[in-house]
Ligand SMILES: C[C@](O)(C(=O)O)[C@H](CC(=O)O)C(=O)O
């Protein structure tokens with residue numbers, strides 16, 4: 001009831017422990033607080049908050065148009081929906097290193113367990129598209145140092161993402177990751193690696209925790225969790241997966257209604273009213289006011 005039952009600091013402790021455990025932490029993307037509730041109920045280790053999903057939800061492309069205020073508000077609401085740690089996509093930090101510092105402070109205060117900053121230029125683009133450009137190593141180190149220096153909770157995780165694999169090649173991307181780790185990053189996000197051998201090379205070259213991005217329709221092979229764990233990766237994100245599942249269903253459903261003039265055929269596949277109420281802990285609110293949940297639902301399948 002009322003979302004998270006533990007303070008953000010405890011979630012960060014759990015995230016740190018998970019990163020040190022040698023296990024693979026599975027963190028699906030949640031595009032809304034309600035989706036985060038299902039992520040928690042289905043037994044995942046954390047919640048990922050995707051910039052691509054957040055901007056798509058605003059019907060915007062993922063090119064750095066969202067503001068820190070929008071990202072912190074939505075990210076905070078998602079983070080506060082569960083007791084799981086949430087990792088949020090902070091793109092390039094929303095500007096200069098000083099902006100990356102403020103971004104870190106604001107996202108920490110919003111209840112996130114960590115953020116990732118990437119080494120793309122502004123305007124950025126999805127890491128799985130062609131013709132990306134990256135800033136110099138020195139500039140990215142400035143972003144990372146600013147973020148590390150701005151956190152007040154030492155357990156807030158600063159993840160550094162490198163997009164250099166597609167631009168400068170694998171060895172240069174690994175060298176960047178090492179430099180980012182030396183600058184204080186806690187976790188490295190190796191963006192758009194092609195196949196198992198590249199994930200393996202990254203693991204061999206970098207000695208801090210690593211994150212794998214299993215986004216669909218991208219440049220990386222979709223490796224399963226057992227494979228990523230065997231390769232020594234610490235976190236896997238499925239960033240836009242829930243949005244793609246939902247939007248596929250929304251579009252197909254709307255086409256059916258447009259064609260049939262009714263949603264009747266779609267009802268069996270819908271989340272029921274009862275299940276929705278269960279997810280939002282409806283009945284529990286009766287402890288404040290016993291008239292809140294004094295109705296019965298219409299039928300067995302409600
Ligand atoms: C991880 C990512 O940064 C995101 O915003 O979710 C995207 C995902 C995607 O566009 O598929 C990225 O990989 O750039």
Ligand SMILES: [Mg+2]
Nearest residue numbers: 050051052089
């Ligand atoms: Mg992104």
